[in-house]
Amino acid sequence: MAERERRHVRVAVIGSGFGGLGAAVRLRRQGITDFVILERADAVGGTWRDNTYPGCACDVPSHLYSFSFAPNPEWPRNFSGQPHIRAYLERVADTFGLRDHLRFRAEVLSMRWDTEALHWEVETAAGPLTADVVVSATGPLSDPKVPAVPGLDTFPGKVSHSARWDHDDDLRGQRVAMIGTGASAIQIVPAIQPDVERLTLFQRTAPWVLPRADRKITAAEKWLHSTFPATRAARRGLLWGIREMQVSAFTKRPDELGLIEFLARNHMKKAIKDPVLRAALTPDYRIGCKRILLSNTYYPALAQPNVDLVAAGLKEVRGSTLVGADGSEVEADTIVFGTGFHVTDLPIAQRVTGAHGTTLAEEWKDGMSALRGASAAGFPNFLTIIGPNTGLGNSSMILMIEAQLNYLADFMRQLDVLGPKIALDARPSAVQEWNRRIQQRMARTVWNTGGCDSWYLDKNGRNTTAWPGTTAEFKKVTRQVDLAEYAVLRPPAGKPADRPAGPRTEVAA
Ligand code: NAP
Numbered sequence: 001m002a003e004r005e006r007r008h009v010r011v012a013v014i015g016s017g018f019g020g021l022g023a024a025v026r027l028r029r030q031g032i033t034d035f036v037i038l039e040r041a042d043a044v045g046g047t048w049r050d051n052t053y054p055g056c057a058c059d060v061p062s063h064l065y066s067f068s069f070a071p072n073p074e075w076p077r078n079f080s081g082q083p084h085i086r087a088y089l090e091r092v093a094d095t096f097g098l099r100d101h102l103r104f105r106a107e108v109l110s111m112r113w114d115t116e117a118l119h120w121e122v123e124t125a126a127g128p129l130t131a132d133v134v135v136s137a138t139g140p141l142s143d144p145k146v147p148a149v150p151g152l153d154t155f156p157g158k159v160s161h162s163a164r165w166d167h168d169d170d171l172r173g174q175r176v177a178m179i180g181t182g183a184s185a186i187q188i189v190p191a192i193q194p195d196v197e198r199l200t201l202f203q204r205t206a207p208w209v210l211p212r213a214d215r216k217i218t219a220a221e222k223w224l225h226s227t228f229p230a231t232r233a234a235r236r237g238l239l240w241g242i243r244e245m246q247v248s249a250f251t252k253r254p255d256e257l258g259l260i261e262f263l264a265r266n267h268m269k270k271a272i273k274d275p276v277l278r279a280a281l282t283p284d285y286r287i288g289c290k291r292i293l294l295s296n297t298y299y300p301a302l303a304q305p306n307v308d309l310v311a312a313g314l315k316e317v318r319g320s321t322l323v324g325a326d327g328s329e330v331e332a333d334t335i336v337f338g339t340g341f342h343v344t345d346l347p348i349a350q351r352v353t354g355a356h357g358t359t360l361a362e363e364w365k366d367g368m369s370a371l372r373g374a375s376a377a378g379f380p381n382f383l384t385i386i387g388p389n390t391g392l393g394n395s396s397m398i399l400m401i402e403a404q405l406n407y408l409a410d411f412m413r414q415l416d417v418l419g420p421k422i423a424l425d426a427r428p429s430a431v432q433e434w435n436r437r438i439q440q441r442m443a444r445t446v447w448n449t450g451g452c453d454s455w456y457l458d459k460n461g462r463n464t465t466a467w468p469g470t471t472a473e474f475k476k477v478t479r480q481v482d483l484a485e486y487a488v489l490r491p492p493a494g495k496p497a498d499r500p501a502g503p504r505t506e507v508a509a
Contacts, residue, residue, distance in 0.1 A: 011035035011412075012122055012131035013101075014108050014348070017046015019137030019385035019401050021089060022067060025096045026405040030412055037098065038124055040107030044093050047141045048085045053165040053184065055191030056082035059212065059294045063232065064239040064396040070095065071232055073225035079214045079294075112353040113380060118423045118491055120381070132423075133415070135408060136352070137385040140343040140465065147179075147339055151317040155335060162188060162338040169334065173197050177322050177332040179314050181207050183293055185338030189307075190297035198306050200322070200330045204313035205452065206280070208264045208287040212294035240471070243395035247470045250288050250393050254446035261287045271299035280311040288393060289450025343465060344368060344458035354379040355425065368464040369435040371485055372478050373400075374407055375426035380489055381415075383408055389438050390474070391456065391465040393447065399471040407478040414481050423489040430485035441468040 010032060013023045016039040027035050043049055058065050062075035062084070070092050076084055093099060106126035111134065114121055120131045144161040146152075152159065160166050162184035175198040178185055186207065193199050225232035249256040264287060272278045281302070301307060312326035322330045346368075349360035356378050363376060370376045373390035374383045385404050392400060415422055442448050442463045447456045456465045467474055 006121070007127075007129045008119070009034055009036050009129060009131045011133045011135060012120070012129065013037045013135045013137055015039065015046060015137040015139060015142070016044040016089075016093070016102060017048065017137065017139050017142075018067075018089065018398060019139055019404075020044075020046070020135075021092050021096075021098060022398075022401050022405050023135045023137055023385055023408055024098045024101055025067075025069065025092070026409050027412070028096060028098075030409050032412060033101075035101055036106075036129070037102045038106040038108055038122075038126075039102060039104050040125070042104045043090075044098075044102065045086045045089045046139055047163070048082055048089060050142070050163050051082060051165075051184070052167070053162045053188050053191075055187035056184075057187065058082075058085060059183065060396045061239050063236050064243075065398055067092065067398060068236070068402060071225075071229065071236075073222055073229075073232055075217055077214055077216055079212060108348065108351060110351045110353070113355045113382075115355050116492055118380070118421050118489055132421075133381040133383070133412070135383050135385060136348060136387075138346065138348045139386055140346065140391070141341045143342040143347045144337075145340050145342050146337050147314070149314055149317055151319075152335075154319050155317045156320055157333045157335065159335045160337070162336065163341070171196050171334060174333040175331060176200070177202065177314075177330060177335045178338060179335060180338035180340070181205065182338055182340055183291055184340075186293050186295050186298040188336065188338060190295070190301035193301040193304055193307055196306065198308065200308045200310060200332065201302070202310045202312065202314045202322070202324060203280075204325070205285075205290070206283040206311075207290060207293045208261065208283050209267060209293045209295055209298055210260070210264050211267050212296050214296070240395070240399070244470050244472060246394050250447075251441065251445045251468045254286050254288065254444075254449055257286060257288045257446060260292075264292075268299055271303055273303070277302070277309060280309055283452075285452035286446055286450035288446040289452035290454040290456075291393060340455055343455045352379065352382070354382075367458050367460055367462045369431055371426040371431045371434050372407060373467070373474075374404060374411075374478070375424075375431070375486070377426045377428040377431045380423040380425035383411060388464050389435075390467050392467060392471070393456075395471055400467065400474055403471070403475040403478045406475070407481065410479070410481045414483060418488060421491050424481070424483075424486040425489055427485055427487055438468060439463075442466070444468075 013020050016037050020037055024037050057079050061078050062080040066072055072088055103126055106124040109123045111120050111122040120134045122129050144163045146161055158169055171192055172195045174196055176196045177200045179202045181203045310324040310328050312324040314322055315325040316323040320331055322332055349364055352360040368388035370384055370387040373387040385401055390400050445468050447463050447466050456463050458464050
C-alpha cells in the first residue's frame with residue numbers, strides 16, 4: 001500500500017471520554033482549533049459508552065461528576081445512570097463544537113517521536129498523521145481484563161465482560177456465574193438476579209459496601225438549579241467539600257475509618273440474616289483499602305434463594321463446570337467477568353515510542369510515573385490525562401481531569417511563548433523527585449497499609465494510580481508548568497523551524 005499523505009495537526013487528543021472531550025474544550029477555549037480527537041469507537045463517551053451492563057451507574061453524585069464548565073441542572077438522580085452520563089457527554093461534544101474535530105474508528109496503532117522534526121508520527125486505523133503535541137486521554141478503565149483461567153476455552157456457553165455487555169444474550173432462565181465483586185459486579189448482581197435461574201458469585205475478596213443515598217432529584221430542585229445557578233454551584237461545592245474532608249483519613253489516618261466499617265457491617269446485617277453467609281461476606285482488611293462500594297440492593301440480592309456465593313476465586317473451568325479455588329464445583333450456562341481493567345499495564349503504553357526508541361511500557365516496566373501525573377521523561381510534548389497517581393478513592397475524577405486540563409492549557413501557552421517547533425521533555429530528575437515524594441506519602445495511606453490487594457497497586461506492589469492528597473492540592477500543583485522541570489528541545493542546527501506543509505487538521509480517511 002502506498003504511503004498515504006501524512007496530515008499535520010498542532011495537537012492530537014487520543015480518546016473521547018471525559019478526559020479527551022475536556023481536553024478538546026480546553027484547547028478551543030485557548031484559541032487552538034488545529035487539533036483532532038482520535039477515537040477508536042464510533043461514538044464519544046469512553047468508559048461511559050462501553051459500560052452498558054444492567055444497573056450501570058456512577059457512585060459519585062452527578063452534580064460533582066460533571067464538568068464545572070458544563071453544568072447540567074437536569075440530572076435525574078443523585079447518582080445518575082450510564083445512559084444519562086453518556087447523553088451528557090454527547091451534549092458536551094455538541095455544545096462545545098467538538099464534532100468537526102472528532103475522528104471515529106481512528107484507533108492509535110502506534111506513535112513515535114521524531115527527534116529531528118520534533119513531532120509525533122502517529123499511525124491510526126484511519127491513516128497516518130503527525131502532531132506537535134499528543135494528549136493521551138485513553139483512561140485507565142478502557143481495556144477490559146479477563147484473567148487467564150485454565151480451561152476457559154473449554155466452556156461451551158457464553159463468556160462476557162462487564163464492559164462489553166451483550167444485550168442480545170437473554171439471561172432469563174440461565175445459570176449465570178458472575179466472577180468478581182468490584183464496583184461493576186455489585187451493580188450487575190442485583191440487576192440480573194431476579195431474571196436468572198441461578199446466580200453463582202465467585203468472590204475472591206469480600207468488598208466493603210455502604211448504603212447509597214440515591215434518590216430522584218425533584219422538579220423543584222431542577223427548577224431551582226436552572227433558574228438560580230448559584231444553588232447548583234452550592235450543591236456541587238457541598239458535595240466536594242464533604243469529600244475533601246474525608247481525604248486525610250484515607251491518606252494519613254486510616255484508623256479513623258474504623259467507624260465507617262461499623263456502618264458497613266450494620267448495612268450488611270440488615271439484609272443478610274444467615275451468620276455463615278455474613279461471615280463469608282465480611283472483609284478482612286481496612287475499609288477504603290479497596291474502593292468502597294455503594295449499594296442498597298447488593299446484599300438483599302445475595303440473600304435471595306437463587307443466589308450462591310463461592311467465597312473463592314475462579315480457579316479452573318472444565319467444560320460447563322466452574323471450579324473455585326476452594327474446590328467447589330458449579331455448573332453454568334454463562335460466565336460474566338466483572339474482573340476490571342488493565343490499569344497499571346495500560347495497553348496504549350506499548351504503542352508509544354519515545355525519544356530514546358523505547359516504548360512507554362518499557363519505561364514503565366518497574367512502575368508508571370509521570371511528572372504531575374502528566375509527563376513521562378523521554379516522551380516530549382506528550383501529556384496524559386488521568387496519568388499515573390491521579391486516581392481518587394472517594395471523590396470525582398472530573399475534578400482531577402479539570403486540574404490536568406489547566407496543566408495542558410499552560411503547557412500549550414509555554415510552547416507558544418517559546419516559539420515554533422519547540423518541544424518540552426520532562427527532566428528525569430524532576431519525574432523521579434515528583435515520584436519519590438508521592439511514594440513517600442503513599443506509605444501511610446489506607447491503600448498501601450490496609451491489608452488488601454487492589455488495582456491501585458501494580459505487580460510490584462507499588463501504588464502508581466492513586467493521588468495521596470486532596471483534589472484542591474492537585475489543582476494547586478498542576479496550575480502551571482514549571483519550566484525548570486523540563487528540557488526545552490529545539491530543532492537540530494540547520495533545520496528550518498517549520499512545520500510540514502499540507503492540510504493541517506484532518507486525518508486521512
Ligand atoms: P475491579 O474493581 O478491578 O474488580 C475486579 C474484581 O474481579 C475483583 O473483585 C477481583 O477480586 C475479581 N477477580 C479478578 N480475578 C478473579 C478470579 N480469578 N476469580 C474471582 N474474582 C476475580 O473492577 P470493576 O468492578 O470493573 O471496577 C473497576 C473500577 O471501575 C472501580 O474501582 C471504579 O473505579 C470504576 N467503576 C465505578 C463504578 C461506579 O461508579 N459505580 C461502577 C463500575 C466501575 P480481588 O478483589 O480479589 O482482586
